[in-house]
Amino acid sequence: MNSEWIAVDWGTSHLRVWAMRGDTVVDQAQSDKGMARVDRDEFQAALLELIEGWLGAEPVDVIACGMVGARQGWVEAPYSAVPCAPTPVTPIRVPNTDARIRAFVVPGLKQTSPPDVMRGEETQIAGFLASRPNWDGVICLPGTHSKWVQVSAGEVVSFRTFMTGEMFNLLSGHSVLKHSVGTGWDDAAFVDAMADTLSKPEQLAARLFGLRAADLLQGQDGSIARAQLSGFLIGAELAATRPYWLGQRLAIIGATGLSETYAKALKTQGAFVETADSTECTLAGLLLARNLTRQTA
Amino acid sequence: MNSEWIAVDWGTSHLRVWAMRGDTVVDQAQSDKGMARVDRDEFQAALLELIEGWLGAEPVDVIACGMVGARQGWVEAPYSAVPCAPTPVTPIRVPNTDARIRAFVVPGLKQTSPPDVMRGEETQIAGFLASRPNWDGVICLPGTHSKWVQVSAGEVVSFRTFMTGEMFNLLSGHSVLKHSVGTGWDDAAFVDAMADTLSKPEQLAARLFGLRAADLLQGQDGSIARAQLSGFLIGAELAATRPYWLGQRLAIIGATGLSETYAKALKTQGAFVETADSTECTLAGLLLARNLTRQTA
Numbered sequence: 001m002n003s004e005w006i007a008v009d010w011g012t013s014h015l016r017v018w019a020m021r022g023d024t025v026v027d028q029a030q031s032d033k034g035m036a037r038v039d040r041d042e043f044q045a046a047l048l049e050l051i052e053g054w055l056g057a058e059p060v061d062v063i064a065c066g067m068v069g070a071r072q073g074w075v076e077a078p079y080s081a082v083p084c085a086p087t088p089v090t091p092i093r094v095p096n097t098d099a100r101i102r103a104f105v106v107p108g109l110k111q112t113s114p115p116d117v118m119r120g121e122e123t124q125i126a127g128f129l130a131s132r133p134n135w136d137g138v139i140c141l142p143g144t145h146s147k148w149v150q151v152s153a154g155e156v157v158s159f160r161t162f163m164t165g166e167m168f169n170l171l172s173g174h175s176v177l178k179h180s181v182g183t184g185w186d187d188a189a190f191v192d193a194m195a196d197t198l199s200k201p202e203q204l205a206a207r208l209f210g211l212r213a214a215d216l217l218q219g220q221d222g223s224i225a226r227a228q229l230s231g232f233l234i235g236a237e238l239a240a241t242r243p244y245w246l247g248q249r250l251a252i253i254g255a256t257g258l259s260e261t262y263a264k265a266l267k268t269q270g271a272f273v274e275t276a277d278s279t280e281c282t283l284a285g286l287l288l289a290r291n292l293t294r295q296t297a
Numbered sequence: 298m299n300s301e302w303i304a305v306d307w308g309t310s311h312l313r314v315w316a317m318r319g320d321t322v323v324d325q326a327q328s329d330k331g332m333a334r335v336d337r338d339e340f341q342a343a344l345l346e347l348i349e350g351w352l353g354a355e356p357v358d359v360i361a362c363g364m365v366g367a368r369q370g371w372v373e374a375p376y377s378a379v380p381c382a383p384t385p386v387t388p389i390r391v392p393n394t395d396a397r398i399r400a401f402v403v404p405g406l407k408q409t410s411p412p413d414v415m416r417g418e419e420t421q422i423a424g425f426l427a428s429r430p431n432w433d434g435v436i437c438l439p440g441t442h443s444k445w446v447q448v449s450a451g452e453v454v455s456f457r458t459f460m461t462g463e464m465f466n467l468l469s470g471h472s473v474l475k476h477s478v479g480t481g482w483d484d485a486a487f488v489d490a491m492a493d494t495l496s497k498p499e500q501l502a503a504r505l506f507g508l509r510a511a512d513l514l515q516g517q518d519g520s521i522a523r524a525q526l527s528g529f530l531i532g533a534e535l536a537a538t539r540p541y542w543l544g545q546r547l548a549i550i551g552a553t554g555l556s557e558t559y560a561k562a563l564k565t566q567g568a569f570v571e572t573a574d575s576t577e578c579t580l581a582g583l584l585l586a587r588n589l590t591r592q593t594a
Contacts, residue, residue, distance in 0.1 A: 079514075114503075115510035145473070145506060161506040163472065170467045175460065176442070202498035202536040206411075209442060209458040213412035217376075239499040 002056040003027070006101075007286040008047070009279075010068035011120060012036045012144075015046060019054045023287050027054065035067040043074035044097060055100040063091060063290045065106040065282065066120035074103075079110035079117060082156045086126040087285065090292045106289045109156060116161050120282075121147045124253050125156065127284030128276050137249030141278070142262045144169075146237060148244045160244075162237045171208065172229055180215035181229055182222015187264075189224045193231025194238070194265045201239035207232050234265055245271050254278050299353040300324070303398075304583040305344065306576075307365035308417060309333045309441075312343060316351040320584050324351065332364040340371035341394060352397040360388060360587045362403040362579065363417035371400075376407035376414060379453045383423040384582065387589045403586045406453060413458050417579075418444045421550050424581030425573050426451065434546030438575070439559045441466075443534060445541045457541075459534045462555075468505065469526055477512035478526055479519015484561075486521045490528025491535070491562045498536035504529050531562050542568050551575050 003019035003026060010016075013034035019027035033046040047062070054060070069077030069092070077092040091104035108119035121141045129135055129151070141147040144165035150157040172181040197204050211228060214220035238245070245266060251274040252259045252266075263273045300316035300323060307313075310331035316324035330343040344359070351357070366374030366389070374389040388401035405416035418438050426432055426448070438444040441462035447454040469478040494501050508525060511517040535542070542563060548571040549556045549563075560570045 110510075110514055112514065114507055115514045116507065117510050117513055160503050161510070162502050163468075163474075163505050164502065166472050170471060174467060174471060175463050177460075201501070202533075202539070204498070204501070204537070205459050205461065205530075205533040206457050206537040208460050210411055210413065213407075213414050213458070216414055217407055217409065217412045233502075236499075236502040240501070240503040242499070 003051075003054040003060060005061040005063065005290055006051055006054060007283050008062060008064035008066075008068070009120065009282050009286075010035060010064050010066040010074075012067045015050065017047070017050045018283060019051070020283070020287070023284070025283065035070060035073050040072070040074075043068070044103075047103075048098065051101075057100075059100055059102045061290055061293065062101045062103040063106070063286045063293070064103065065123035065286060065289070069105040069107060069119055073105070075105050077105040077107040079108050080122075082109055082111050082158060084109070084156060085154055086122040086129065086156055087289055087292065090295075091289050093293075104289070104293050106286070109159070111159060114160070116159055118147055118149075118159060118161070121149070121253075122156070123285035123289065124278055124281040125149060125151065125285070126288050127281035127286070128251065128253055129154065130284050130288055135249075135251075137251060138244050140241075140245070140250065140252045140254075140262060140266075142252065142254045142258045148241045150244065160241065162240065164233050164237045168230060168233055171233075172226065177208065177211050177225070177229065180212045180220070180222060181225045184221075184223030184226065186221075186224045186227040190227035190231040190261070191264070191268055193228040194235040195231075195268065197232045197235025198239050198269070201236055204232055204236050230261065231265075234262065238265060238269070245269075250274065251276060253281050300348075300351040300357060302358040302360065302587055303348055303351060304580050305359060305361035305363075305365070306417065306579050306583075307332060307361050307363040307371075309364045312347065314344070314347045315580060316348070317580070317584070320581070322580065332367060332370050337369070337371070340365065341400075344400075345395065348398075354397075356397060356399045358587055358590065359398045359400040360403065360583045360590070361400065362420035362583060362586070366402040366404060366416055370402070372402050374402040374404040376405050377419075379406055379408050379455060381406070381453060382451055383419040383426065383453050384586050384589065387592075388586050390590075399590075401586070401590050403583070406456070408456060411457070413456055415444055415446075415456060415458070418446070418550075419453070420582035420586060421575055421578040422446060422448065422453065422582070423585050424578035424583070425548065425550055427581050427585055432546075432548075434548060435541045437538075437542070437547065437549045437551075437559060439549065439551045439555045445538045447541065457538065459537065461530050461534045465527060465530055468530075469523065474505065474508050474522070474526065477509050477517070477519060478522045481518075481520030481523065483518075483521045483524040487524035487528040487558070488561070488565055490525040491532040492528075492565065494529045494532025495536050495566070498533055501529055501533050527558065528562075531559065535562060535566070542566075547571065548573060550578050 016030040029050040094103040149159040304315040313327040391400040446456040
């Protein structure tokens with residue numbers, strides 16, 4: 001089965017690939033060979049492992065976004081500076097590839113003040129905007145490193161990154177709280193904890209150890225602690241981003257479960273929220289990026 | 298060299314012992330056999346490894362404080378509930394020990410609402426107060442899990458725990474920030490970051506990833522990032538504890554370097570701060586605890 005082109009989302013910890021015909025997915029695959037687990041001279045091999053069966057005699061376009069474009073990645077794709085369109089420049093050609101592929105990497109975005117960077121989200125934003133001409137507003141992309149992005153007149157105006165997902169993983173898996181944070185989820189506990197931090201962000205530091213103490217003294221259920229920890233951290237993110245979401249047109253691009261959690265939190269604050277699937281946005285954005293490479297070819 | 302009694306500070310990650318005559322240290326030793334690294338039936342062996350040379354024909358009192366009294370410790374020493382004196386009850390005798398020792402563990406303190414616990418700090422507080430009759434005020438004990446303790450009329454009235462030290466270790470050593478946080482220290486960067494979070498605690502979540510971005514975009518020095526990370530986290534702790542320290546008589550019990558960092562932060566806010574050495578307070582508190590065991594013997 002040959003593909004017309006190949007879409008690649010290559011993050012820090014995962015590699016996902018799709019065999020594409022136009023905007024249609026005809027096959028897909030993934031591995032855990034994220035950017036952080038691959039040496040510089042092993043990128044092509046890690047990719048070919050997944051896409052070998054999709055290649056034919058003619059060279060196939062491979063369009064990749066994400067951390068693969070970092071300095072330690074396959075090829076460095078220098079950041080574009082905001083304000084700018086989410087994909088303002090032609091993706092960077094990877095030199096000296098296997099003859100069966102022509103590989104490109106989409107550059108990320110940078111912001112000078114306050115300093116911030118993104119790699120991968122710009123492609124999702126481009127894909128989101130592709131089907132929504134004249135969309136102005138704020139996009140939240142929750143995840144390991146959540147992004148909040150102000151979009152106006154087709155440009156990314158400003159953005160901020162939050163380590164909310166990484167903090168949750170560190171605290172629930174590698175701190176003293178790991179003994180008290182279980183599996184499962186309690187919606188009411190999440191909403192209460194989120195609202196508490198949102199209204200009293202200065203109390204965040206005082207709340208965290210309370211999850212351990214409530215377990216030791218009251219045998220609090222691990223599912224409540226899990227939802228509270230998530231609520232405290234997302235509440236802190238929403239406290240910091242209040243100017244981004246208050247009274248703004250708002251979209252969330254993310255995986256289903258996490259998007260719903262953020263949407264729930266924002267709706268309790270009266271925010272109107274549209275959600276979009278992150279994979280669909282990534283593929284739409286990579287298609288746009290591919291078209292850029294063909295205009296200049 | 299026999300000792301009159303043996304003082305033991307047995308925390309999660311370390312075991313420290315002192316051979317004592319009255320309030321005088323005649324020898325000391327330590328190991329990394331903290332409570333978390335020792336199985337229930339290995340506590341005595343871990344202790345004897347260090348103190349064997351100090352034992353004689355007559356049984357010697359061994360007085361221990363810290364996590365050794367937790368449910369997973371050598372013997373569970375149930376918490377006393379505040380408000381109460383820092384060491385309100387006789388230390389718990391460890392059953393079935395080697396005939397050369399009589400071992401006791403000092404109970405920790407608990408607070409019902411908001412739920413909180415301490416093990417070890419109560420002994421330092423008792424030792425601190427021993428040489429300061431009628432001292433009323435607030436004691437800060439910075440560390441992996443910092444404690445803020447309100448003391449009045451010889452009693453611990455209330456306290457709160459902050460995971461500041463553990464957060465610093467997780468973020469600087471195990472998050473994406475590990476690539477940007479170096480060694481060294483920049484005092485001005487610490488004070489600025491601390492004051493920033495103290496005045497705008499809702500911005501904490503927005504600040505952390507900025508340490509990574511400032512490195513990627515501006516090559517910011519790792520010593521500045523280290524001081525800023527510490528400043529953000531201590532600033533968050535001070536924002537949450539403002540009612541504890543604002544206008545209060547204040548003492549810090551801790552190791553020299555960390556105490557100075559907290560004292561510096563508090564002095565910029567106009568707080569008057571006394572500092573006391575944590576080891577001296579621990580030994581003075583364990584001496585008091587030993588006297589309690591002899592009154593009831």
